[in-house]
Amino acid sequence: MPELMKGKRGLVMGVANDRSIAWGIAKAMADEGAELAFSHQGEAFGKRVEPLAESVGSSFLVDVDVNDDASLDAAFGRIAEEWGSLDFLVHAIAYSDKTELTGRFINTSRENFRNSLTISCYSLIEVARRARPLMPEGGTILTLTYQGSNRVTPFYNVMGVAKAALESTVRYLANDLGPEGIRVNAISPGPMKTLAGAAISGGRKTFRHTEMNAPLGRNATLDCIGGTAVYLASDMGACTTGEIVTVDGGYHVLGMPRFENI
Numbered sequence: 001m002p003e004l005m006k007g008k009r010g011l012v013m014g015v016a017n018d019r020s021i022a023w024g025i026a027k028a029m030a031d032e033g034a035e036l037a038f039s040h041q042g043e044a045f046g047k048r049v050e051p052l053a054e055s056v057g058s059s060f061l062v063d064v065d066v067n068d069d070a071s072l073d074a075a076f077g078r079i080a081e082e083w084g085s086l087d088f089l090v091h092a093i094a095y096s097d098k099t100e101l102t103g104r105f106i107n108t109s110r111e112n113f114r115n116s117l118t119i120s121c122y123s124l125i126e127v128a129r130r131a132r133p134l135m136p137e138g139g140t141i142l143t144l145t146y147q148g149s150n151r152v153t154p155f156y157n158v159m160g161v162a163k164a165a166l167e168s169t170v171r172y173l174a175n176d177l178g179p180e181g182i183r184v185n186a187i188s189p190g191p192m193k194t195l196a197g198a199a200i201s202g203g204r205k206t207f208r209h210t211e212m213n214a215p216l217g218r219n220a221t222l223d224c225i226g227g228t229a230v231y232l233a234s235d236m237g238a239c240t241t242g243e244i245v246t247v248d249g250g251y252h253v254l255g256m257p258r259f260e261n262i
């Protein structure tokens, strides 16, 4: 079996548990021979991430809150010290106050707007700036988005705006870093049953609706998302940057649901 990520080292940010999209990506990367470091948000998540990291042969954990510059500096400092370079980075981080992932969009507060966009979008710029000097021979940066960025999805609210900004950020970073051989792409999975997914009101209905109507009749899986991440981060994706790759059973091509489902 070919090991598409053999000899490549990557930092995976955003594993909270074994249902996290970042974990699906980490497993796929490890299966293809990558060496991994993990960032976790705080000690409680650290305890959950530790055994998962161990199961893919990694004991390289760093505690990062993307709102805390010092924790970002420390994490990238350690990578520079221990590895000297980085081949890929996975940014699977998003946050909005749960109370605004329900009800009407018009009630979005300034504080939660600022916080959601800072954590879910601006943090990609922060990590890209720190990863860049560690990628002198080029590298890959991946983030995660959702189609609520360009189509209204019930209760996705401010996260839709944050994901639209994130997708635009992917294009600007891709253009900025392309001449240095650093590729920046996003994967846009359909709804997944994760901690972040559970924060969105009516998440189960969105999951079921997508599954019922998607051309493939199925939702995304951690394995499918992981496989897409391997393609984008490996040399197979060497000519692809600034792209949003959708992994949703084809749901995004629909103009309206099947008649039998209306």
Ligand SMILES: NC(=O)c1ccc[n+]([C@@H]2O[C@H](COP(=O)([O-])OP(=O)(O)OC[C@H]3O[C@@H](n4cnc5c(N)ncnc54)[C@H](O)[C@@H]3O)[C@@H](O)[C@H]2O)c1
Binding pocket: 013, 014, 015, 016, 017, 019, 020, 021, 022, 040, 041, 045, 064, 065, 066, 067, 091, 092, 093, 094, 095, 119, 144, 145, 146, 188, 189, 190, 191, 192, 193, 194, 195, 196, 197, 198
């Ligand atoms: N679940 C879905 O339906 C779905 C669909 C498409 C895209 N996504 C995106 O996938 C990404 C990963 O989410 P997930 O669904 O795997 O959920 P998850 O809850 O497993 O992961 C979210 C991660 O974000 C981290 N995070 C939040 N605030 C942070 C901060 N201030 N500093 C550092 N880390 C922070 C959490 O610790 C957690 O590990 C997110 O960007 C999410 O928007 C999710």
